[in-house]
Amino acid sequence: MIHALLLVATLAAAPHGGGEIDEAHRLAVLSIREYNAGDFEAALRDAKRAYELSGLTALLFNLGQCQRALGHWKEAEFAYKNYLREHKDARNRKDVLDLIAEMEAKTRSAAPEAPIVLPLPVSPMPPPAATRSPPPDQASPVPAAAVTEQAAAPHRISPATWWLGGSGVGAVVAGSVLGVLANGNDGSATRTGGGVNHDVTGPSYVTGQYEGLSADILWSVGGALVVAAIVVAFTSH
Helix, strand or coil: CCCHHHHHHHHHHCCCCCHHHHHHHHHHHHHHHHHHCCCHHHHHHHHHHHHHHHCCCCHHHHHHHHHHHCCCHHHHHHHHHHHHHHCCCCCCHHHHHHHHHHHHHHHHHHCCCCCCCCCCCCCCCCCCCCCCCCCCCCCCCCCCCCCCCCCCCCCCCCHHHHHHHHHHHHHHHHHHHHHHHHHHHHCCEEEECCEEEECCCCHHHHHHHHHHHHHHHHHHHHHHHHHHHHHHHHHCC
16 A cells, blocks of 8 residues: 555654544554455455544545545545645655546446437338338329219100190191091082082081181191101200
């Protein structure tokens, strides 16, 4: 232990204040022996007790040496710095400063390093099909428009066709009736005496003429209406 004899001599030269100083001297010497024997735990324990009994700051260096031997870097650094604070002109100042630098370096190397966070690698798995984007050189196919086959709607006859056709048929029927009546009146005969008198100038004949004329008109109008209905039916498709 560096300067151990100096520390023991300091204790021996200190004024005796009773049994505490004697006990501190005994423990300091015992601590040096334990240190040299490699029993650093016992050496630290006895050096601490000697310092507590005597209060001599020179023993702080011995405490630092024991802590250093035990691998307690921060505690050893603390003891060395306290020693230099109390002994600014210590003869071993340079050696203690070197020891302090050594403890600081060991404290830094013993500190756990912060984990290095690396970016996650790009997943080699392709995205789900629902969210997968098409390659830039391939355009997404445009879905073909759904072709809906519609059944052909049944042809609906317009009201105008029904009206024209119905009117035309009605006119033709009415003309046919009038034509029958006109033929009957034109051929009507009256019996006079023992013979037949064909009346070609009487009222029946005149009525037949009007009926025949009306029948002709109705046929013409009815035929025209039927033709118009047919034309409207074809043009409405």
